[in-house]
Amino acid sequence: MFAARLWFCLSALVFGLGSAWCVVRYGGSGTVAAGTWQSQVLAGSVHADPYTRARVALGGLLALGPEETVYYVASTDDSGKPLSARCHYRVTGPAPVARWWSVTAYADDRFLFADPQHRYSINNASPGLLPGQVMLVTGPTPSAAGPWLPTPGNSGLLLVLRLYQPGPAVRASVAALTPLRIQAEEACP
């Protein structure tokens, strides 16, 4: 009798915790896409639902609300292949409308790649950009094609686009961003 009750409670506990983890980790509610870039619409907002709060706590704690900053994360290139630090990618497109934008490269543990020269992000003040354009290259070695974001090692790769004080179109709809393209420069294993 005791064993049956224990099984009853434990199985409900495991199912409850497991389903919560799955929904938070892999569920897509509140996520909006602009090309291959994904954004949690209500990240940091007081109007966020419990799942969004949990998702943001796991993946981007201390986010600012969408009126102040919008965050987009890309983990695949335009063809849908997972990004890899070993490959070179060209990130191109019109500069987002915002007071400040930046593209930062993170390893798949969501922390910065080691770089002795602290080249962690390309932003609208970076040298080598044409006005109104984004053109940068990520990869383990420099490229002549544009400003370089080093991604040493063999890990996966996440690119995060931050828009501080975004323009009215993105403020009205996060999906209104004209997405930056992410294309592999060469065949990538």
Added chain:
Amino acid sequence: MSPARVRVLRCALWLLLAAFVHGLAVWALPRVIMRGAMSRLVPVNATVADERVRVLYPPLTTAASRQIVLPSPDLAYALCVYDLSKGPVDVDAAPAWPGYWSVALYADNTDNYLVRNDVAARSRPVHWRLALSEEAAALTATSIAAMAAGRELVLAPSARGLLLMRVLVADRHGEAAAAAQAQRSLHCVAVP
């Protein structure tokens, strides 16, 4: 009661229990992570006003910054962890910075319940008195005291929380010293 009815009831009870655990886990996760982050970010031996306020001026973000995921390398941060359960906390921020800066408040469930940037503040310093939402009589007294001290009263939705000042550093090599000065303009003090 028939055995079939007992089975249905057991099934319903199991689902109810599982749903309760599911909801509790989703509700608790951000609070647990936030609590852990507040402890990790500002250790007890950091620059301490008293047990109600802890302040930290971390160096510019590098690959070695591993307390919080997805740290922004473009920002200099200064932060306070506060506890309002024993009384209000005064916040002063005067970064005197030519570019973007903001002061953001987070509740213990990770909500960013207030942010003031340089444009909204018209580049003027921020002087806040943080207090808990209280009963009307106590709130009136707190409000009068805040006004008398020349401060804007900010009501926090939770006793424990975190304040994060961000200063945008366009040139981390050339502006590091000025950014450090801007960081140090943040002060959080428990009101006696």
